[in-house]
Amino acid sequence: MKKIIFFNLAFITLLSAATLNLNLAPSDPKRVTPNNISEILSFNDAIKDAMDSVVNISTKQHVKLRRKMSGLFNDPLLEQFFGPMFKYHIPKEKLQRTLGSGVIITKDGYIITNNHVVENADEVVVTLAHDTKEFVARVVGRDKDSDLALIKIEAPNLKPIKIGKSSSLKIGDVVFAIGNPFGVGESVTQGIVSALNKNKVGINQYENFIQTDASINPGNSGGALTDSRGALIGINSVIVSRSGGNNGIGFAIPVDMAINIAKKLAKDGKVYRGFLGVSVSDLTNQLKSLYNHKNGAIVLNVEEDSPAKRATLQRGDLIYKVDNKEIKDAATLKQVIGEYKPNQKIRLSIERDRKNIELDIILDSRNMMFLSDKEEKIIDGLYLSELDRQKRLNYRIPSSLQGILIEDVKPESEAEKVGFQAGDIIIQIESVDIKHIKDIKIALKKYKNMPKRVYINRYGTILMIVI
Numbered sequence: 001m002k003k004i005i006f007f008n009l010a011f012i013t014l015l016s017a018a019t020l021n022l023n024l025a026p027s028d029p030k031r032v033t034p035n036n037i038s039e040i041l042s043f044n045d046a047i048k049d050a051m052d053s054v055v056n057i058s059t060k061q062h063v064k065l066r067r068k069m070s071g072l073f074n075d076p077l078l079e080q081f082f083g084p085m086f087k088y089h090i091p092k093e094k095l096q097r098t099l100g101s102g103v104i105i106t107k108d109g110y111i112i113t114n115n116h117v118v119e120n121a122d123e124v125v126v127t128l129a130h131d132t133k134e135f136v137a138r139v140v141g142r143d144k145d146s147d148l149a150l151i152k153i154e155a156p157n158l159k160p161i162k163i164g165k166s167s168s169l170k171i172g173d174v175v176f177a178i179g180n181p182f183g184v185g186e187s188v189t190q191g192i193v194s195a196l197n198k199n200k201v202g203i204n205q206y207e208n209f210i211q212t213d214a215s216i217n218p219g220n221s222g223g224a225l226t227d228s229r230g231a232l233i234g235i236n237s238v239i240v241s242r243s244g245g246n247n248g249i250g251f252a253i254p255v256d257m258a259i260n261i262a263k264k265l266a267k268d269g270k271v272y273r274g275f276l277g278v279s280v281s282d283l284t285n286q287l288k289s290l291y292n293h294k295n296g297a298i299v300l301n302v303e304e305d306s307p308a309k310r311a312t313l314q315r316g317d318l319i320y321k322v323d324n325k326e327i328k329d330a331a332t333l334k335q336v337i338g339e340y341k342p343n344q345k346i347r348l349s350i351e352r353d354r355k356n357i358e359l360d361i362i363l364d365s366r367n368m369m370f371l372s373d374k375e376e377k378i379i380d381g382l383y384l385s386e387l388d389r390q391k392r393l394n395y396r397i398p399s400s401l402q403g404i405l406i407e408d409v410k411p412e413s414e415a416e417k418v419g420f421q422a423g424d425i426i427i428q429i430e431s432v433d434i435k436h437i438k439d440i441k442i443a444l445k446k447y448k449n450m451p452k453r454v455y456i457n458r459y460g461t462i463l464m465i466v467i
Contacts, residue, residue: 018140018266020106022259025162025231031173043228047176047188050230052129053161054223056180057100057113057137057151059121101179101223102126102151103232104160105262112262113222114237115142115149120411126153129186141265144383144407145273145338147237148258150265161224164231166210166254169193177214177236177250179223189215191248197331198251208335209251210234216250225252234258260339274340274363277306278313279389280330293351296320297333305436311361314352321349337363381413382406382420384437395423401457402435403427419465421458428455 100117104110111126118124124137135153142149173193180186191214198209212225216236225234234252264271280297288294299317302308320327322336323346340346342365350357384404387397391405403425409416426434429443430452443452454465 018110020110020259020263020266021108022105022163023160025164025229027165028168029227029229029231043174043176043190043230046228047178047226047230049159050161050176050224050226050232051178051186051188052159053104053232054129054178054180054186055102055104055111056127056186057102057111057117057222058125058127059098059100059118060123060125061098061121099180099219100221101219101236103222103224103235104158105163105232105259106160107158109153109155109158110140110262110266111137111151111153112235112258113149113151114235115144115147117222118142118149118151119144124151126151128155128158141269141271143261143265143271145271146253146257146261148235148253148261148265150262161226162229162231163259164227164229164233164255166233166256169196169210169227169233169254171196174228175210175212175214175233176226176228176230177212177216177220177223177252178226179216179220179236191215191250194249208254208257208331209237210254212250212252213248214250215248216252257335272341272365273338274342274344274346275307275365276337276361276363277303277308278319279303280319280333282329283318291318291351292354293318293320295329296327296351297330307361307364311348311359313348313350313359316352318351319348320351323347381410381415383408383410383422384426384440386436387425397425401425401427402433403457404434404437404440406456414467418467420456423458424463425457426454427457427462429453 098117098121100113102111102113102117105112118139119142121139124139126135126137127133128135135155137151137153140150140152171193175191175193177189177191178186191212193210194213195211198207198211210225210233212234214225216223216239220236221238223236224232225236227233232255234254235258236250236252239250261271278299279301281300283291283294283296283298287298296318297320299308299313299315299319301315302313319333322333325336327333327336337346340363342363345360345362348359348361350359383406385391385407387401387403387405391397392399395405397405406420406422406424406426408422409420426440428434429440430447432439432443432446434440434443452467454467456463456465
C-alpha cells in the first residue's frame with residue numbers, strides 16, 4: 001500500500017493587494033551536452049544563485065492535548081506520593097514544530113511555499129541561505145486546492161530566483177531539487193523530469209504535477225525544483241513512498257501554475273475559481289469511435305442549479321474546447337475552468353451526437369467556503385466545500401450521500417467547541433436538506449436568532465449538533 005508523505009500546517013487571511021515584480025529567465029533555452037572527455041560536467045555556476053533564493057521555513061503551532069482524566073490520576077496512593085496538585089501539572093497543550101522550505105520570488109520579500117507547510121501555524125519564521133538571522137513572516141494567502149501559499153518577509157538584499165517556464169519542459173531534462181531536508185541545512189539533489197502533467201495522484205484538488213526522481217525528502221516541501229540553468233520550474237510538494245524515504249517518485253507543482261496562484265494571492269489574499277458544475281472523464285480508446293473529436297472531456301453528470309445545467313449541457317457531451325483553449329482530457333478541463341473567475345463568461349465547444357455545438361456560459365463560484373456569520377456568531381470556523389468526484393474518492397464518500405463536506409475546522413473556533421470535525425458531512429439543518437452551500441445560507445437565514453439542530457454524517461453514523 002503506497003503512502004503519500006507530506007507535512008502539515010493555517011488559515012491566516014490576507015491583507016493588502018500587491019503586484020509581483022518577477023525576475024524572468026530567458027525563454028526557449030538551448031539544450032546541450034558535454035563536448036569532450038576533457039570537460040567536467042558541473043552545474044555549480046548555474047544553480048548557486050538559485051540556492052541563495054531558497055529559504056528555510058520553521059513553524060510553531062500550539063496543539064491542545066485532548067484526553068479524559070482516567071481513574072489513574074485520581075488514585076489516592078499516587079496523590080499521596082506526588083502531592084495533591086500533581087494531576088494539575090499534566091500539560092494541556094504541546095508546541096508542535098514543522099520544517100519546510102520556500103522560494104524567494106521578488107526583491108521585496110514575497111516567498112512561495114506549500115500550503116501544508118504553513119497551514120494552522122501560529123508563527124512562521126524564515127531563515128535565509130547562509131544566514132542565521134530569523135525573520136517572522138506574514139502569511140499573505142493560502143490556496144488549499146493547489147497546496148500553495150504566499151508569505152512575505154521584510155528583509156534587505158533579497159535575491160529572487162529566476163522564473164522559468166514549466167510549459168516548455170521535456171521528459172529527460174536535468175533538474176535540481178533545492179531545500180532543507182530533515183533540518184540538516186540547505187542541500188541540492190539532482191534528477192531528471194520523469195513525467196509531466198501527472199494528475200491522478202489524489203492529493204490536491206487541482207493537480208498537474210511534474211514527476212522527478214530528484215530526491216525530495218521531509219523539509220524539502222515548498223523548495224525549488226530548477227532546470228540546469230537554475231531557473232525555477234516547480235515547487236517541490238510531495239513524495240510517494242512505502243517506507244517514508246525517497247523512492248525516486250517525487251512531485252512538484254509547475255511554476256506556471258505556482259506564479260499564477262501567487263499573483264492572485266498577492267492581489268486578493270485568496271484564489272477565486274470559476275465553477276461549471278459537471279463531472280467528467282477522459283475520452284478512452286473504447287469511446288473514441290463514438291466521437292469525431294479524439295480529445296476532450298466527456299460529461300458524466302450535470303449538477304442541478306449549476307451553470308452547466310442552465311446552459312443545457314447533457315451527459316455524453318464531449319467538451320473539446322473552452323474559448324480558444326484545446327481540452328485534452330478531464331484534468332485539462334478542470335485546470336482551464338479553474339483559471340477563470342466566478343461570473344466570467346466563457347464559450348464551450350462541445351460535440352453531441354457527432355454535431356458541433358457552441359454554448360455561452362457564465363461561471364459560478366467553486367471556492368471552498370470559510371463560513372462565518374459574524375452577525376449571529378454561529379458556525380464560526382467551518383471550512384466547507386461541495387462534494388465532487390475527487391472529494392468522494394479521497395474521503396470514500398458514496399455517490400448516494402448528499403451534503404456539504406467539512407474539510408477543516410479552525411482551531412479554537414466555535415465550530416470546534418460544539419463538536420464539528422473535519423470529514424463530517426452536513427446533511428440537514430432543522431427542516432432544510434443540505435445539498436449545496438447556498439442551502440446552508442438559506443437555513444441560517446430561515447432560523448435566524450434561534451438554536452438550530454445540525455444533522456451530520458460522520459463515517460456512516462448520523463449525529464446531531466446544536467448551534
